[in-house]
Amino acid sequence: MSCATVFFPSTASYTCRAAIPRRSLCPSSFHKLQNEAFLCRNDNSRNKKLSIPCGLPLDLSPPPIDYDPLDKTMAAESKVAEHGINKTFDNDDEALDAVDNGVVVVDLSDYGRIRVSGEDRIQFLHNxxxxxxxxxxxxxxxxxxxxTPTARTIDISHAWVxxxxxxxVVSPITCGSITEMLRKYIFFADKVEIQDITKRTSMFVLxxxxSSKILEDLNLGDLVGQPYGSHKHYSVSGMPLTVAVGNVISQGGFTLLMSPEVAESVWKALLGQGAIPMGSNAWETLRILQGRPAPGKELTDEFNVLEAGLWRAISLNKGCYKGQETISRLVTYDGVKQRLWGIRLLSPVEPGSFITVDGKKVGKLTSFTAGRKASEPFGLGYVKRKAASEGDTVIVGENVVGTLVGVPFLREQLPPS
Structure with missing residues (x-):
């Protein structure tokens, strides 16, 4: 762990058309700020630049050597604000464009966070x-x-050692069930403890x-270029902040896990460096366009982990673990019968609609989005491997024409040669 002191810039300036609106603030903190003018005007600038005063965004320093983020987040639990994630900041198309040519920040504090501790934690999760x-x-x-024991998918998890x-990090709808499932498999002699720390933490993604430019500007550039999943801990006003390479939707970008007490300051710091806030509606659109499978849609009892294409998350040679026998048979005998695809559509269609080729049912649509400006219909769906491949035309529902295309998230999941 690095021992060099790291600082967020004490001041930052940028040009804006008006005061930052309510929807530009972290959803949980706007009510605290509505009567505060945390931006001060620089009247010497012809463009009326606004600058963040001294002390904002943050003073960031390394944690003690024996630092454990939970030590501080447990003390902050009673101070967590109950709030819902913003569905939109009235900028969905702008935010989606920024994914391609800028940077967005998304509040994913509704995603589940599970802490697995104890001397046997490595072996336990390994199994x-x-x-x-x-x-x-x-x-x-x-x-x-x-x-499941038959390799049917429950959820993908982003894990930090x-x-x-x-x-x-797991999806919002699976956190409770995965927590209980893990506790169920702790045997009497196992030194393992499972804790749901979702309400004790906040989480943003870039x-x-x-994204890398923002980290460099915040003096966190030592993480830029590091392998996916690499992470470091910091202390913000005595409260924990963990920054990791990658996020739940791609190997690019970054994830910030922190105490709720500093979430407001971190959010403002990221906005001050030019990040565009993205609401949950645009995030769901991005998830589908990226091809990231989601529980209850692409990840269900109907589909196994290899049909979902999640090769990057699978070890084929680590020995026995839940679902391992089924996965080994599927690989050995080339038993994967269907595959998850992106589907470029000519018009909207309901998830759950059958996919057909030459009048024969070959799959099912699992997710749909109208896309940018509601003019780029796109879906995800499973299609039998022998029925169609990339670039082929399929019919979704009654008569909607679709084209099978690769998607970024699944392109990162390369199967073994």
Missing amino acids: QSTANFECLCEGQGCDTVFV MKNAISL VGPK
Whole structure:
């Protein structure tokens, strides 16, 4: 762990058309700020530049050597504001464009965070999910998949190996069930503790090509270019902040996990560096366009982990784990019968609609979005491998024409040669 002191810039300036509106603030903190003018006007500028006063965004420093983020977040639990995630900041198309040519910040504090601690935590997760945890060291991370004994998908998890625990990020709808499932498999002699720390933490993600520039401007550039899952801990006003390479939707960008007490300051710091806020509606559109499978849609009892294409999160040689026998048979005998595709559509269609080729049912649409400016209909769906491949035309529903295309998230999941 680095011992060099790191600072967020004490001041930052930018040009804006008007005062920052309510929807530009972290949803949980606007009510605290509505009577505060946290921007001060520089009247000497012809463009009326606004600058963040001294003390904002943050003073960032390394944590103690034996630092454990939970030590501080537990004390902050009673101060967590109950709030819903903003569905929109009235800028959905702008935010989606920024994913391609700028950077967006998304509040994913509704996503589940599970802390697995105890002396046997590595071996425990090694046996309960698809990734090889035994080959990871402190400061590294990976994707792993929780599956049923027959390798049907439950959820993908973003995992970080820390000094005293492994932190898992899971989807909002699976956090409770995965927590209970893991507790169920703790045997009497296992030294393992499972804690749901969702309400004790906040989480933002940065997505877009300028994500690295923002980290560099905040003096966090030592993470730029590091492998996916790499992470470091920092202390903000005595409260924890963990920054990791990658996020739940891609290997690019970054994830910031923090105490709720500093979430407001971190959010303002990111906006001050030019990040565009993205609401949950645009995030769901981005998820589908990227091709990231979601529980209840692409990840269900109907589909196994290889049909979902989640090769990056699977170890084929780590030995016994839940679902391992089924996965081994599927690989050995080339038993994957269907595949998840992106589908470029000519018009809207309902998820759950059948996909057909030459009048024969070959699959099912699992997700749909109208796309940017509601003019780019796009979906995700499973299609039998022998029925169609990339570039082929399919019919979705009654008569909607679609074209099978590759999607970024699944392109990162290369199967073994």
